[in-house]
Amino acid sequence: GNPAVLALLESAQSQQQAGNYEQAAAALERALRLEPRNAMLWHRLAQVRLSQGQWRNAIDFAAKSNSLAGGERKLQASNWLVIAQAKERQGDREGAQAARARVEATGGTLSDGGVE
Numbered sequence: 001g002n003p004a005v006l007a008l009l010e011s012a013q014s015q016q017q018a019g020n021y022e023q024a025a026a027a028l029e030r031a032l033r034l035e036p037r038n039a040m041l042w043h044r045l046a047q048v049r050l051s052q053g054q055w056r057n058a059i060d061f062a063a064k065s066n067s068l069a070g071g072e073r074k075l076q077a078s079n080w081l082v083i084a085q086a087k088e089r090q091g092d093r094e095g096a097q098a099a100r101a102r103v104e105a106t107g108g109t110l111s112d113g114g115v116e
C-alpha cells in the first residue's frame with residue numbers, strides 16, 4: 001500500500017496502545033484523506049471512537065468500513081462487533097443483538113478482538 005498511509009497506520013496503532021486516542025484518530029483521519037476508500041482505516045477509526053465512548057461515530061465509521069469492505073468477511077465481522085458494542089453502550093439491546101447476529105453471519109466470533 002501507500003507508504004504514507006502505512007506510516008500513519010503504524011503511528012495510530014502505537015498512539016492507540018498508549019491510550020492517546022485523539023492522536024490516533026488524527027493519524028487515521030490523515031490516512032483517510034489519502035485513501036478515503038480504505039475499509040481498514042475506517043474500521044480502525046471506528047475502534048478508536050469506540051474506545052473514546054463516541055458510540056455514534058463508532059457505529060457510523062464501522063458501517064462506512066462495511067460499505068467499502070467488499071468480500072472481506074473477517075473485517076465485516078469485526079465492524080459488526082464494534083457496532084454491537086456501541087449499541088450495547090447506547091442502551092440499544094435490540095440493535096446490539098441484531099449486530100451480534102451479523103457478526104456470526106459473516107463468520108466472525110463474538111469473542112474476536114478484531115482484525116489485526
